[in-house]
Amino acid sequence: MIGRLNHIAIAVPDIAAASRLYQGTLGAEVSAPEKLPEHGVTVVFITLPNTKIELLEPLGEASPIARFLDKNPDGGIHHVCYEVEDIGAARDWLVTSGARVLGSGEPKIGAHGKPVLFLHPKDFNGALIELEQA
Ligand SMILES: CC[C@H](C(=O)O)C(=O)SCCNC(=O)CCNC(=O)[C@H](O)C(C)(C)COP(=O)(O)OP(=O)(O)OC[C@H]1O[C@@H](n2cnc3c(N)ncnc32)[C@H](O)[C@@H]1OP(=O)(O)O
Numbered sequence: 001m002i003g004r005l006n007h008i009a010i011a012v013p014d015i016a017a018a019s020r021l022y023q024g025t026l027g028a029e030v031s032a033p034e035k036l037p038e039h040g041v042t043v044v045f046i047t048l049p050n051t052k053i054e055l056l057e058p059l060g061e062a063s064p065i066a067r068f069l070d071k072n073p074d075g076g077i078h079h080v081c082y083e084v085e086d087i088g089a090a091r092d093w094l095v096t097s098g099a100r101v102l103g104s105g106e107p108k109i110g111a112h113g114k115p116v117l118f119l120h121p122k123d124f125n126g127a128l129i130e131l132e133q134a
Pocket residue numbers: 009036039041043054056064065067068077078079081102103109110111112116118120121122126127128130
């Protein structure tokens with residue numbers, strides 16, 4: 001069911017500083033920050049030859065990554081995103097398999113303009129998984 005690795009996300013306390021680090025020190029191609037209020041984050045994408053790194057900074061009072069950063073003030077790897085051919089079918093299979101789909105269970109449009117879902121980290125070896133419609 002899961003296909004390509006779409007991105008690995010890193011939550012950071014200061015997305016401008018992290019962007020400068022990736023652009024300057026690591027010589028990477030870094031996008032401009034994009035605010036996603038519906039997801040409670042500001043994102044930046046770093047394009048690599050074989051996948052992307054997503055930098056995330058909390059946006060607003062109810063950011064879903066706020067507590068993660070409280071626990072990890074320097075930041076840390078936040079989630080992995082796999083692509084799936086059919087996110088609806090994937091969701092149905094996962095629910096049948098007993099996995100917890102976060103939020104309402106309905107896909108929301110993510111940073112790439114595609115439907116995404118999140119699976120509870122406690123169900124997948126402590127790793128927060130995002131699924132994105134390929
Ligand atoms: C969609 C736009 C963009 C894109 O790529 O397109 C994005 O990726 S936006 C990314 C930000 N949005 C989300 O992460 C939505 C899904 N996440 C959530 O709903 C929450 O972050 C949740 C429920 C996973 C955790 O929320 P919170 O930390 O407030 O809850 P708890 O403190 O109760 O945590 C429960 C339990 O899970 C552990 N945890 C939390 N976050 C992570 C994580 N990123 N990786 C692994 N484990 C995580 C936390 O430590 C708790 O464990 P416990 O042993 O009970 O202490």
